[in-house]
Amino acid sequence: MKTRRAINISTDDIPRYQQVKDYIIDRINSGAWQPGMKIDSEAELVAATGVSRMTVNRALRELTAEGRLTRMQGSGTFVAEQKPQSALLEIHSIAQEIRERGGKYSCEIHSLQEEKARPDLARAMSLAPYSTVYHSVIVHKDNGVPIQLSSRFINPKIAPDYLKQDFTTITPNEYLLSLAPITSVEHVIEALIAEPWVRDLLEINSAEPCLALHRKTWVGEVIATCSTFYYPGSRYTLGGRFTPPSAGSIGIS
Amino acid sequence: MKTRRAINISTDDIPRYQQVKDYIIDRINSGAWQPGMKIDSEAELVAATGVSRMTVNRALRELTAEGRLTRMQGSGTFVAEQKPQSALLEIHSIAQEIRERGGKYSCEIHSLQEEKARPDLARAMSLAPYSTVYHSVIVHKDNGVPIQLSSRFINPKIAPDYLKQDFTTITPNEYLLSLAPITSVEHVIEALIAEPWVRDLLEINSAEPCLALHRKTWVGEVIATCSTFYYPGSRYTLGGRFTPPSAGSIGIS
């Protein structure tokens, strides 16, 4: 019997190199391998897992690129020192935000339909061009004044019933969070002069700079995108407990 | 003659997979391969470079992990859409950031002196009006192009020798972080038309919206402020591409 495996490498859909990565991450997270410690060599991992050395090598190489391990030729592989963690940004509900600072929240749904994804959008969502996606455009208001506009593209796989929801009672963000846990998020912020249809709905003119927050959300391999445009003059706070009274904070819908 | 190479793979000390990566990056940077475009298949790259498919595969896989490419099984390899550039917080230095993505970093110090704090600034820093503060204005450039402008007001108590530093070799942020641990941070983001002196230094006109990040830092009870203005069109990411599953919060790095 050649393969005396210390761990179980299944034949599921998960690639073997990924299973080896998971195994190593587990041992680090469980504390069995402390930061700075030398871990098993490739040869030992081969013996433990039953996969080939090249597969083990790939797993170790990727974990090194991801900053979890440090390797030294001739010496060995070590658990990387922990990288410093920084401030966190809470996701909170825009409706709650507005109510908490005494405003009257309302929203208008300007679009809620299915569309064909144009190639660039399709690529961003890892879909075939002109696939069916759900699209919503919602304007959030505080005492009747437009505060932010959010344009969302949803992969029907995530939320088949997205179009049937009543987003005047639950925000899209709250609804989507209730369906599945988010795997990963990426944000991009930019300042720009908004397009005419956005300016129109937000009631701003063509000279006012607008803050846009683009968010891409992964639920497993499935992707949703959301672009939020903020009313000019709004300021958006990240972290920090001591918000001065001058700058209110704007939530994410 | 088996190898009819379109590019020259030398036998130097640089690994071949790295040379292939460089070749691809070159073609992207030169504009030969535009974002969204399909690039050569693995087979074509093998023919062009003379290395094995596995080596080409490694180069492509790593570039994909680094966010420069997008691959779709059965379809092809594509140049990724604009790679989100600079990190929002210079927890790691802006200089490092720029160099890491292949640019040439430089900076200009436009002001480094002590000033009297005007009332509103004094209030923000919890100082008596017209107290002495240190003020620095620095423009960071990538290949000579202005990328961001930072204007800092420092409480002399934190950094008595602030004015004597050579900020061409160490960024203010790095220097300040080396002095004392930060107790608390607050950020405010806004989109605005920058003031004339800022537009002048960033070489932008009065129609271009500018992204501003205001940061207030507490070291104990002592406060420093920093306003960073970003060159229009730049986009900035919050949270990494490889964010591990952590629901509900977004890391800033």
Next chain:
DNA sequence: ACGCTCGATTTGTATATACAAGTAGATTTT
């Protein structure tokens, strides 16, 4: 004791081969 060499171990890279799996377009069938 000191320095040296040598060999075992470990990581780093490169290749050929093989098969799986997804895509897109052409072709055939219905």
Next chain:
DNA sequence: AAAATCTACTTGTATATACAAATCGAGCGT
């Protein structure tokens, strides 16, 4: 015309093999 099927091409993974290069310690000679 529409649907189903086929096929060529592409990427994704896994393995065995080979050699290069760095490290570390054992053993040797002076």
